[in-house]
Amino acid sequence: MGVPSEDAYTRFVSAGFGRDLAKRLGLPQPAVLRRYSPHQPLLTGPVLVLGFSQQADAVASALLDWDLDVRRHATPKEKLGAMVLVLDDLSHPSDLAGPVLAAGASLRDLAASGRVVTVARDAAEASDPAAAAARAGVEGMLRSLAKELRAGATGNGIILHGEVDPSSASALGALRFLLSARSAFVDGQFLSVSIPEAVLPEDWERPLAGRVAVVTGAARGIGASIARTLHRDGARVIVVDVPAAGEQLARVANELSGTALQVDITAENAGDRILEHAGQRYGRLDIVVHNAGITRDKLLANMDPVRWNSVIAVNIAAQLRMNEAFLTSELFTDRPRIVSVASTSGIAGNRGQTNYATSKAGVIGLVGATARLLEPRGGTINAVAPGFIETDMTARMPFATREVARRLNSLQQGGRPEDVAETVAFLASGGAAGITGRTVRVCGQNLVGK
Numbered sequence: 001m002g003v004p005s006e007d008a009y010t011r012f013v014s015a016g017f018g019r020d021l022a023k024r025l026g027l028p029q030p031a032v033l034r035r036y037s038p039h040q041p042l043l044t045g046p047v048l049v050l051g052f053s054q055q056a057d058a059v060a061s062a063l064l065d066w067d068l069d070v071r072r073h074a075t076p077k078e079k080l081g082a083m084v085l086v087l088d089d090l091s092h093p094s095d096l097a098g099p100v101l102a103a104g105a106s107l108r109d110l111a112a113s114g115r116v117v118t119v120a121r122d123a124a125e126a127s128d129p130a131a132a133a134a135r136a137g138v139e140g141m142l143r144s145l146a147k148e149l150r151a152g153a154t155g156n157g158i159i160l161h162g163e164v165d166p167s168s169a170s171a172l173g174a175l176r177f178l179l180s181a182r183s184a185f186v187d188g189q190f191l192s193v194s195i196p197e198a199v200l201p202e203d204w205e206r207p208l209a210g211r212v213a214v215v216t217g218a219a220r221g222i223g224a225s226i227a228r229t230l231h232r233d234g235a236r237v238i239v240v241d242v243p244a245a246g247e248q249l250a251r252v253a254n255e256l257s258g259t260a261l262q263v264d265i266t267a268e269n270a271g272d273r274i275l276e277h278a279g280q281r282y283g284r285l286d287i288v289v290h291n292a293g294i295t296r297d298k299l300l301a302n303m304d305p306v307r308w309n310s311v312i313a314v315n316i317a318a319q320l321r322m323n324e325a326f327l328t329s330e331l332f333t334d335r336p337r338i339v340s341v342a343s344t345s346g347i348a349g350n351r352g353q354t355n356y357a358t359s360k361a362g363v364i365g366l367v368g369a370t371a372r373l374l375e376p377r378g379g380t381i382n383a384v385a386p387g388f389i390e391t392d393m394t395a396r397m398p399f400a401t402r403e404v405a406r407r408l409n410s411l412q413q414g415g416r417p418e419d420v421a422e423t424v425a426f427l428a429s430g431g432a433a434g435i436t437g438r439t440v441r442v443c444g445q446n447l448v449g450k
């Protein structure tokens with residue numbers, strides 16, 4: 001387990017006098033979230049699988065194969081670790097009442113940090129308006145339900161595209177992530193699964209065994225946490241940062257028995273230098289995590305070219321240039337994975353961040369268009385969009401702004417660097433083989449944007 005780093009308020013209201021006081025005054029009561037650590041059980045109690053289709057039975061039997069305690073009907077008063085609503089056969093919004101109301105009747109029995117996951121087909125691919133209405137309805141229902149859950153429980157969904165069935169390997173890979181404590185700060189989100197085939201990890205504790213990963217901006221903060229998490233999951237890791245951060249970078253590399261490469265990612269040859277390093281040390285490169293990023297906030301009326309250009313150069317132009325090198329390299333051909341760190345600012349916009357939001361929205365555009373280029377290599381590319389994460393970057397915010405910002409989500413707290421890292425590690429693993437060109441928010445269902 002990592003060092004407990006809940007903010008002081010969360011610690012105060014999670015027990016004893018503080019909890020009673022917060023309840024009486026109607027103050028936010030953030031829960032201490034159950035986070036992933038190796039060898040912990042996947043869930044804290046039985047999983048209730050709701051839905052009437054054959055696929056619902058198939059999902060229930062796949063969950064049994066993971067040694068979960070599976071129920072097809074609720075047992076009164078039994079604490080549940082999770083509920084999975086398999087809704088792949090909807091043809092009209094009236095079909096929703098059965099499974100959704102059954103889930104509602106069991107909600108009070110959901111354990112702390114429990115999970116509700118819906119599995120449904122993409123509304124845009126429905127053949128008639130009634131089916132599209134039912135499928136789209138699932139999204140509205142789930143996003144609202146996620147806002148009603150308490151005690152660290154989360155609600156997320158899987159959207160199936162094309163021929164992907166709920167029990168196909170790639171959908172199960174996504175389901176396992178959403179059920180697990182790896183997704184502690186992912187809430188109110190949908191994972192789109194568009195490729196049915198997946199080679200699921202043989203060892204779920206080390207899903208990245210044998211893989212070689214590079215993480216940019218890894219000397220500290222979220223990047224260092226991503227490097228640690230990829231290493232924990234079995235990858236060999238190359239950490240990259242600017243020469244000025246060389247000492248810190250070397251410390252991270254040593255801790256992970258990895259290698260450090262001092263390079264400014266805005267350099268023309270940054271991609272080639274990473275490939276050269278990976279080739280010499282490991283003979284391959286499988287996972288690229290574009291994490292390095294900077295902010296240079298100013299209202300647009302006061303924006304100067306240096307602030308604007310530096311943010312575009314580091315946060316988006318460097319990624320575009322490096323990807324060109326990776327995508328033509330022979331080292332990067334065995335089911336390669338690229339994961340880029342975007343931001344909710346790139347989705348919702350943020351006052352004072354026109355430059356940053358341009359770059360981060362650019363990242364979301366980049367992954368959408370690069371997915372096609374990686375397909376022939378059996379590769380995927382996705383983005384992770386963190387909301388408020390407790391790092392040096394956010395610690396510098398004025399107290400009141402920070403306190404408001406970290407409560408503006410369904411879990412009423414900021415995320416931790418590890419939360420972003422867990423989603424990055426998932427997207428880099430075989431479990432996410434069906435997901436490409438997408439952006440996954442790690443924001444506790446932040447109120448901004450979609």
Ligand code: NAD
Pocket residue numbers: 216217218219220221222223240241242245263264265266291292293294314341342343344385386387388389390391392393394
């Ligand atoms: P941080 O400032 O603590 O770390 C960023 C790292 O990137 C530093 O080590 C820095 O030296 C490195 N870096 C900067 N420019 C570089 C360059 N040209 N070449 C190589 N390395 C470079 O930031 P963080 O909070 O850990 O953020 C990491 C990523 O997450 C960034 O992309 C950031 O935009 C994004 N993000 C953070 C938050 C948050 O709440 N902290 C929210 C949304 C998105």
